Amino acid sequence: MKLNLTHFEVSILFALVSSVILGVVTKKTDRERVRYGIQCFVYFLVALFGIGWAMHFLHG
Amino acid sequence: MASAPTQEASASAPNRSPIVITLVAWLIPGGGHFLLSRRGRAAVIFACVLLTFFVGVLMRGPMFQPHGGDLLTTLIQWGGFLGDLASGLAYLLTVWLGYAQPDAAGHVHDYGSKLIVAAGLLNILAMVDAWEIAKGEKD
Numbered sequence: 238m239k240l241n242l243t244h245f246e247v248s249i250l251f252a253l254v255s256s257v258i259l260g261v262v263t264k265k266t267d268r269e270r271v272r273y274g275i276q277c278f279v280y281f282l283v284a285l286f287g288i289g290w291a292m293h294f295l296h297g
Numbered sequence: 298m299a300s301a302p303t304q305e306a307s308a309s310a311p312n313r314s315p316i317v318i319t320l321v322a323w324l325i326p327g328g329g330h331f332l333l334s335r336r337g338r339a340a341v342i343f344a345c346v347l348l349t350f351f352v353g354v355l356m357r358g359p360m361f362q363p364h365g366g367d368l369l370t371t372l373i374q375w376g377g378f379l380g381d382l383a384s385g386l387a388y389l390l391t392v393w394l395g396y397a398q399p400d401a402a403g404h405v406h407d408y409g410s411k412l413i414v415a416a417g418l419l420n421i422l423a424m425v426d427a428w429e430i431a432k433g434e435k436d
Contacts, residue, residue: 240355240405247408250352251415254345258419261338262426265436 245285252281315431322427324385326420329427342423350387350416358409359400360392377410383417383424 242250260274313332322329327343330336361377381388398406429435 238355239357240352240409242352242356242405242408244404244408247356247412250349251412254349254419255415257341257345258422261341262422 248281248285252278252285256281313431315428318431319424319428322424323383323420326385326387326423329424329431333427333430335430342420346384346416346420346423347387349412349419350384353409353412353414353416354391354396356405356409356412357398357401358406358411358413359398360388360396360413361410377414380414380417383421384413385420388413388417 256274256278259277260270260272264270264273318329318332321332325331325343326346327339327341330339330342360381361374363375363378365371365374398409400406400410426435
């Protein structure tokens with residue numbers, strides 16, 4: 238069995254697990270952890286799409 | 298109000314050496330939190346680290362080897378090797394069971410290799426958290 242994930246799928250997976258771990262290890266209450274995890278995930282997505290579109294326009 | 302469960306968790310956590318906690322946290326992702334009676338967080342860390350690691354393995358990502366060369370090669374190889382090693386037993390078992398993917402060309406292998414390193418780096422975050430909890434510096 239071999240997985241052939243695309244760059245986008247790998248980026249989403251990395252963003253998801255990193256956000257969850259960052260939420261778990263940095264905040265004190267479950268509510269704060271969930272909120273911070275979602276916040277990190279949104280930041281990852283913004284960076285992902287932002288850099289993607291920036292490269293699209295820069296490369297023409 | 299928010300500090301009540303904190304005190305309860307601290308009181309119910311067995312008193313173990315931070316070094317032992319961190320060692321267990323390295324070998325089994327989330328193991329340190331489990332020993333510190335943070336079962337929910339332990340399960341989340343375990344799932345996230347192993348998911349990342351095994352997706353990387355299923356993408357046939359090659360492991361980094363600790364060998365030298367020029368400065369940049371040495372940094373990349375040793376840094377990657379330490380990142381791989383930080384996944385603990387998952388890395389050790391995978392290597393002992395014969396996983397030896399050659400460093401082939403192709404983006405899928407490259408993503409897999411980076412995911413395996415990322416799993417180890419996420420586990421380092423969890424190890425530091427377990428160390429601080431065991432030292433009583435945070436909940």
